[in-house]
Amino acid sequence: MAVLIAKWVIFVVTSLLAIVSSLMMITRRNTIHSALFMVLAFVASAILYLLLGCQFLAMIQIIVYAGAVMMLVIFVIMMIDLSREEKLKMKITKTKVAGVIISILFMLFLILVMAFNSVKGKMGTLASIGDAKTIGTLLFSRFLLPFEVASVLLLAAMVGAVMLSKKKAFGGEDQ
């Protein structure tokens, strides 16, 4: 009983943290503040993963998202002069208003549909979905081809990023 209450408390607090920090992320004018609230939201999601019993992905989330990706974002923010963008006033257009209203309606429908329906699906047999051993074994047996394709994708992304951010393209033409 006490464990259940503790789980509910952790769940409510981390969900509110994730929601509030993602709201702060899309409303702050200063881009660095946005990025730091993003890190907070990602760490809160990692805690939710832990609560679901998925330790491996929680660690990966913190290392890859809150570590590597946000590091990259903050580096780019520091390389770019954003002072003009940050002075920018919100331009409210009809399409934006319509988009926001439609997305809020979509959220209400999603919540209605998901909150009052049970999840149907084939039940698996695994006792624990979170340990690195199960995931590693599967990655090198059943999911070997996607794993190799993902590594090729990462290589392509790395080459693409280097090519794009080089000062001069081939032939000396300015990019």
Added chain:
Amino acid sequence: MIPVQAYFVVSAILFIIGVIGAITRRNAIVVFMSIEMMLNAVNLTLIAASSYLHSIDGVMFVFFVMTVAAAEAAVGLAIFLMMYRKKDTIKLDEFNLLKG
């Protein structure tokens, strides 16, 4: 046991916050971060369903979604740098080259 629907509701809210950020902001980096937030909300849904059904498939899917998101981040931020070099700004209104 927390019902799986509670996680679904949280991830729906996070996803829609990401959508609203992506359609209302004009700063390219904030739009990029909103898209990452949408991916993160989908990951939360997949992990909740996977944990509820005691099946590993959702977890593997999340693993590959994270790989793709990392690749996308690297290429996307390089594109932002190039956009900045070309036009001296990353305001998204300035980039309508494909408008014809």
